Amino acid sequence: MRILSSRGTRGAALLAATALALSACSVQGGSGGEGGGDYPARAVEFTVPTEPGGSTDLITRALTKSLEEPLGQSTVVVNKPGANGKIAGKDVFSGNPDGYRVAVMPQSLFAVGPLVVEDPDAIQLDEMTFVKGLTREDYVMVVPSSSPFEKVEDVLAADNVKYGTSGAGTGNQLAQALLFGSAKVNATAVPFDGGGPQLTAVLGGKVDVGTVHVAEAYEQIQAGALRPLVAFSAERLEALPDVPTATEKGYDVVVDQRRFVAAPAGLPDDVRDKLATAIDEAVSSEEYAKLLQDNYITRWEADGSEVGDQLREASERFKTMTTELGVNLKGQS
Amino acid sequence: MTAPDQEQETRPSAAYARRQNVIAAAVLCAIGVGAAILSWQLGIGDLADPGPGLWPLIVSVAMAVIAAVLVVRSAPTGEEERFGRESLVVVIGVVSLLGYVLLFEQVGFEIPTVALLVLWLKLLGRESWRMTVIVSVVATAAIYLLFITGLEVSLPHIVHF
Amino acid sequence: MDFLSPVLDGFGVVFQPDNLLYCLLGVTLGMLVGVLPGLGPAATIAILLPITYNIEPTSAIIMLAGIFYGAQYGGTITSVLLRLPGEASSVVTAIDGHEMARQGRAGAALGIAAIGSFIGGTISIVVLTFVAPLVSGFAIDFGPAEYTMLALLGILLVTTLGTGSILKSLAMATLGLLLATIGQDPLLGTARLTFGSDQLLDGIDFVIVAMGLFGVGEILYNLESLRRKAPKATEVGSVYPTRKDLSESKGAIARGSASGFLLGILPGGGATMSSMVAYAVEKKATKRPERFGKGAIQGVAGPESANNAAATSSFIPLLSLGIPANATMAIMFGALMLQGITPGPLLVDEEPQLFWGVVNSMYVGNLLLLAMSLPLIGIFVRILKVRAAILAPLTILITMIGVYTVRNNVFDMFLVLALGVLGYLMKKVGFEPGPLVLAFVLGGILESAFRRSMRTFDGELTGFLGEPIAATLFGAIVLLVVLSALRALRTRKKAKKNKENDVPPAERRPEDRGEQRDRDPAEHVR
Known part of the structure; x- marks a missing residue:
C-alpha cells in the first residue's frame, strides 16, 4: 500500500512554502501585535486574566465599552484565565510596548501571591508600565445568622475557629490569617474554589466564618441570612456603615483587592498618557459608574506611578506583617 | 460495516496482541511509578493534614499496581488492534x-x-x-x-x- | 391562589412578542454554539454581555438562559454524529449515541435525545416552580463532607462506563484521577506534576480531556481506514425514533429527569455529573447491560434528559440564593449585575416579573427547541453522508479552533492533540475513555472535598458520620459495595459452570452475570 503520493507531497510542500512567505503580514488577535503610526491606529485589546463573568471581566467590559469613543478606536476584550493572572500577565507583558495590548491586573497577584507560593518566575513590577488604577473592592467577614458569634470579639475569643477562604493566595485568606494571627486565635483555614463556594459553605454552616467581597454578601445580609462582623477596609464601608473595621477593633489589618490597567514595560509616555486620558474619560461615564455602584465597588483614582507605589507598599506591608506575626500562608495558616 | 478481509488486516495474532498488552500495561505502570516518585517529593503529610503529594501518591500507586496486574494478565481480549503501515x-x-x-x-x-x-x-x-x-x-x-x-x-x- | 398569581403574571411577560423573539434568538444561538466543540454557552454569554446592556433586563436574561439550555440540545448533535462532544454534558451521549449512528440509527438517537431533553427540561421547570424555595436549602446543605461521599459514590460507578475488562476500566480510572491532580494543589496552591509549566498550573480543562480522548482520538483512529476502502456512506435509516424506541426509553427519561434535577441544584456538580450518573443508573437498571456501549437507546435517553433537567435546576441556587452553580451561571450572575439586579434570596419578591418571566420562558424555549430539533434531524444526519476524507479534516479543524477559544491559548491545542493521540493509542490497545473521563471529573472534587472535610473535622475521620446527609450517603456506598461483592461472587460461581468462555473469569465484569459477550467480531474494526 502506498502511503504518500509524490505528486501530492510536492503540491503540499509548495503550498506550505507559499504560506510561510505570506506570513509576514500582521496578525491580529492572539498574541501578535506591532506598533507605529499615530496611536491608536487600530483596535486596542484588553486582556482579562479571569474567566468571563467575574468582577474583573465585568469592569473591563464596561470600561472598554465607554472607552471606544474617547479613544476613537474599537476595543476587544480577551479572557485569558490561568495561574491567578500570571498566564495573561506573562503573555501581555512579553509583547511589544505599543499600547495595543494591555491587561487589567489584580493587586493580589503581586502582593499576596508571593507569600503563598515561591515562584522564581513570577511577574516583576518592573516588567509593567502602569497605566491607570481602576477599582478597589473591600472585604467583609460574615457568619450565618444562626451563628453564636454576634460580634467580631466573639470570634476572636473562640478557641477553635474554622474559616473559609476563596483559595490560596487570595486577599481574603490573607486578611483573615492576619486578623487571627494578631488576635492569637487558634484558627484553621478551609480554602474553597472561589467566592461562591466559600459563601455556600458559610451559609450552610460548614465553616464558622468566611470573608468575601461586599457585593457577594450584600443581598444575603439584607435578607438576614448573613451577619457582617468586621470590614477589612481602612474606613467604614459605605454600603455597610454599621460594620466596624478591624482597625477600629485594634487590629491593624487593612486588606483590599485593587485592579489596574498595565502595559508591557517601556510603553512610550505619550501612548500611556493618551490611553490614561481616554480611560479617565471612560470611567466618568454613567454606565461605568452605575456598574461600580451596583456592585459596591469603589473607584481607585490613581495614575501610573501611584499604582506602582501602592503595589510596592502593600507587598512590603503584608510581608512584614506575616513575618512578624509568624503567619505562614504556605501551609496550615 | 466492515468486510471480513479488512478485519484480517487489523486483527493481530495472539502473540502480537499479548506483546502489545504487555507493552501498554508496562507503560502505564512506569507512568504510575514515575508519578509516585514525583508525588512523594511533594510532601505527604498525614491523613489528618494531608500534604500536596498524598492524593497523587495514592492514585499513582493504585495505577502502578493495577497496571502491574495487567502486565501479568496479558492474554488477548479481542479488543486489540495491530499497528500497521496505515x-x-x-x-x-x-x-x-x-x-x-x-x-x-x-x-x-x-x-x-x-x-x-x-x-x-x-x-x-x-x-x-x-x-x-x-x-x-x-x-x-x-x-x-x-x-x-x-x-x-x-x-x-x-x-x- | 395567591402564590400562583405572580407565576401567571410571568406568562404574561413571556408572551410579549419581543420576549418571545429574544427567547427564540437565545435558543437558536445556544444550539449553534452547542454544536461547535469548545465554544461553550459560558463564552457565548460573555461575548453577548455588552449587547445586553441595551436590552430590558428580563428580555436579556430570557435570551441568555435560552443560550444555556439550547446548548445542551446542540451538544448532542456532534456527540451522536461524530463522537465529538460539543459540550461537557454530552460526553456520555457520545458512547452509545455514536454507536447508534454507526448502526444507521442516528435519527433515532437524536430524536430520543430531543424528546428526552424536552421532557427533562419541562419536568424540571414544573418542579422548580413549586419547590424552588424548598430545595434551595439543598444546595447549602451540601458541604465538603457531603461532596466527598457523593464523589466516592460516583467513583464506584466509574467502571460501569466501560464495556470491556473491569481491570482495564480501573486502570483508566486511575489514569483519570492522576490527570486530575495536575495543577495547583486545591488547598495550598503548590504546583503538582506540572513539570514547571505555568500553563498546567490550573490543571487540564475537562472539555479538553473529553474532546481529546473522544473526538480527536476517534478522528485519528478513523484516519487509518480512510483509504483502505472506498468509503461507503453510513446508512441513515429512519429519521425518527420508533414506538419501540419510545417505550424502551420511558423509564430512562423519567429517571434521568429526576437525577438531573437533583444534581443540577448542587453547585459544582451540575449537568456534567448528572449525565454521567444517569448513564450509570441506566446501565444498572437495565436487564441487558451488555447492550450499553453498543448502541443502547437508554444510554442516550437517560443522560440527555438528565443534562437538560440539570441545566434548568441549576438556575435555582442562582435565582434563589445568589450562588452560581457553574461557570455559565457565574456569567449569568454577571449579566444580572450589569442590569443592576443582584440575585439573592430577595429576588423572587423584589423582581417577580423577572423571576417568573425567566422561569416560564423556559417552557417556551424548550418547546421551541423541540420544534426546531425534530425537523432539523433529517438535515443533520446528512452529515454522515459526507465522505470521511472530507469530514475528518473539517471536524478536526473546528475542534482545534474551538479548543483555542476556551482560554484563547495555543497551549490547549497542543494538549488536546496529545490527549487525542492518547485516545487513539487507547483504542488500538483496547482501553476505553469513558472511565477515564468520569474519574477525571470526580477526582478533583473528591480530593479537595475530602481535605476540606478533614480540616473542618480537625483531622478526625469520624466527623463524616456526624453529618446526616454524608452519613446517609456513606451508608449507600457500603450497601453498594456489599451488593456488588455478592453479585460478583454469584457470577464467579456461574462462570465456573460456563467454562466454554475464552475470557478468564477474573476479567469479566460482575454485571455480565454469566452471559456470553455478544460481541460481533466486526465491532473491532471500523
Whole structure:
C-alpha cells in the first residue's frame, strides 16, 4: 500500500512554502501585535486574566465599552484565565510596548501571591508600565445568622475557629490569617474554589466564618441570612456603615483587592498618557459608574506611578506583617 | 460495516496482541511509578493534614499496581488492534496538526488552515484537486465568518475588513 | 391562589412578542454554539454581555438562559454524529449515541435525545416552580463532607462506563484521577506534576480531556481506514425514533429527569455529573447491560434528559440564593449585575416579573427547541453522508479552533492533540475513555472535598458520620459495595459452570452475570 503520493507531497510542500512567505503580514488577535503610526491606529485589546463573568471581566467590559469613543478606536476584550493572572500577565507583558495590548491586573497577584507560593518566575513590577488604577473592592467577614458569634470579639475569643477562604493566595485568606494571627486565635483555614463556594459553605454552616467581597454578601445580609462582623477596609464601608473595621477593633489589618490597567514595560509616555486620558474619560461615564455602584465597588483614582507605589507598599506591608506575626500562608495558616 | 478481509488486516495474532498488552500495561505502570516518585517529593503529610503529594501518591500507586496486574494478565481480549503501515497516516496527521498549532498564532489562522485542509484532503484523503481547493477555501472562509465576524471570537487572523 | 398569581403574571411577560423573539434568538444561538466543540454557552454569554446592556433586563436574561439550555440540545448533535462532544454534558451521549449512528440509527438517537431533553427540561421547570424555595436549602446543605461521599459514590460507578475488562476500566480510572491532580494543589496552591509549566498550573480543562480522548482520538483512529476502502456512506435509516424506541426509553427519561434535577441544584456538580450518573443508573437498571456501549437507546435517553433537567435546576441556587452553580451561571450572575439586579434570596419578591418571566420562558424555549430539533434531524444526519476524507479534516479543524477559544491559548491545542493521540493509542490497545473521563471529573472534587472535610473535622475521620446527609450517603456506598461483592461472587460461581468462555473469569465484569459477550467480531474494526 502506498502511503504518500509524490505528486501530492510536492503540491503540499509548495503550498506550505507559499504560506510561510505570506506570513509576514500582521496578525491580529492572539498574541501578535506591532506598533507605529499615530496611536491608536487600530483596535486596542484588553486582556482579562479571569474567566468571563467575574468582577474583573465585568469592569473591563464596561470600561472598554465607554472607552471606544474617547479613544476613537474599537476595543476587544480577551479572557485569558490561568495561574491567578500570571498566564495573561506573562503573555501581555512579553509583547511589544505599543499600547495595543494591555491587561487589567489584580493587586493580589503581586502582593499576596508571593507569600503563598515561591515562584522564581513570577511577574516583576518592573516588567509593567502602569497605566491607570481602576477599582478597589473591600472585604467583609460574615457568619450565618444562626451563628453564636454576634460580634467580631466573639470570634476572636473562640478557641477553635474554622474559616473559609476563596483559595490560596487570595486577599481574603490573607486578611483573615492576619486578623487571627494578631488576635492569637487558634484558627484553621478551609480554602474553597472561589467566592461562591466559600459563601455556600458559610451559609450552610460548614465553616464558622468566611470573608468575601461586599457585593457577594450584600443581598444575603439584607435578607438576614448573613451577619457582617468586621470590614477589612481602612474606613467604614459605605454600603455597610454599621460594620466596624478591624482597625477600629485594634487590629491593624487593612486588606483590599485593587485592579489596574498595565502595559508591557517601556510603553512610550505619550501612548500611556493618551490611553490614561481616554480611560479617565471612560470611567466618568454613567454606565461605568452605575456598574461600580451596583456592585459596591469603589473607584481607585490613581495614575501610573501611584499604582506602582501602592503595589510596592502593600507587598512590603503584608510581608512584614506575616513575618512578624509568624503567619505562614504556605501551609496550615 | 466492515468486510471480513479488512478485519484480517487489523486483527493481530495472539502473540502480537499479548506483546502489545504487555507493552501498554508496562507503560502505564512506569507512568504510575514515575508519578509516585514525583508525588512523594511533594510532601505527604498525614491523613489528618494531608500534604500536596498524598492524593497523587495514592492514585499513582493504585495505577502502578493495577497496571502491574495487567502486565501479568496479558492474554488477548479481542479488543486489540495491530499497528500497521496505515498507522503511518496517523503519524502524518498528528505531525501536520502540530505544525498547524505552531503556526496558528505566528501567522494567523487563515494560511495554516488552508494548508492543513489541502494536506489532509489531497494527501491523506486523495480527493480531486478541484474538491480540495473548493473545500479548503470555502471552509476557511466559513470559519472566518462564523468565529470572527459572527461570534467575535478573538482568533489570530491577518485578513481585516 | 395567591402564590400562583405572580407565576401567571410571568406568562404574561413571556408572551410579549419581543420576549418571545429574544427567547427564540437565545435558543437558536445556544444550539449553534452547542454544536461547535469548545465554544461553550459560558463564552457565548460573555461575548453577548455588552449587547445586553441595551436590552430590558428580563428580555436579556430570557435570551441568555435560552443560550444555556439550547446548548445542551446542540451538544448532542456532534456527540451522536461524530463522537465529538460539543459540550461537557454530552460526553456520555457520545458512547452509545455514536454507536447508534454507526448502526444507521442516528435519527433515532437524536430524536430520543430531543424528546428526552424536552421532557427533562419541562419536568424540571414544573418542579422548580413549586419547590424552588424548598430545595434551595439543598444546595447549602451540601458541604465538603457531603461532596466527598457523593464523589466516592460516583467513583464506584466509574467502571460501569466501560464495556470491556473491569481491570482495564480501573486502570483508566486511575489514569483519570492522576490527570486530575495536575495543577495547583486545591488547598495550598503548590504546583503538582506540572513539570514547571505555568500553563498546567490550573490543571487540564475537562472539555479538553473529553474532546481529546473522544473526538480527536476517534478522528485519528478513523484516519487509518480512510483509504483502505472506498468509503461507503453510513446508512441513515429512519429519521425518527420508533414506538419501540419510545417505550424502551420511558423509564430512562423519567429517571434521568429526576437525577438531573437533583444534581443540577448542587453547585459544582451540575449537568456534567448528572449525565454521567444517569448513564450509570441506566446501565444498572437495565436487564441487558451488555447492550450499553453498543448502541443502547437508554444510554442516550437517560443522560440527555438528565443534562437538560440539570441545566434548568441549576438556575435555582442562582435565582434563589445568589450562588452560581457553574461557570455559565457565574456569567449569568454577571449579566444580572450589569442590569443592576443582584440575585439573592430577595429576588423572587423584589423582581417577580423577572423571576417568573425567566422561569416560564423556559417552557417556551424548550418547546421551541423541540420544534426546531425534530425537523432539523433529517438535515443533520446528512452529515454522515459526507465522505470521511472530507469530514475528518473539517471536524478536526473546528475542534482545534474551538479548543483555542476556551482560554484563547495555543497551549490547549497542543494538549488536546496529545490527549487525542492518547485516545487513539487507547483504542488500538483496547482501553476505553469513558472511565477515564468520569474519574477525571470526580477526582478533583473528591480530593479537595475530602481535605476540606478533614480540616473542618480537625483531622478526625469520624466527623463524616456526624453529618446526616454524608452519613446517609456513606451508608449507600457500603450497601453498594456489599451488593456488588455478592453479585460478583454469584457470577464467579456461574462462570465456573460456563467454562466454554475464552475470557478468564477474573476479567469479566460482575454485571455480565454469566452471559456470553455478544460481541460481533466486526465491532473491532471500523
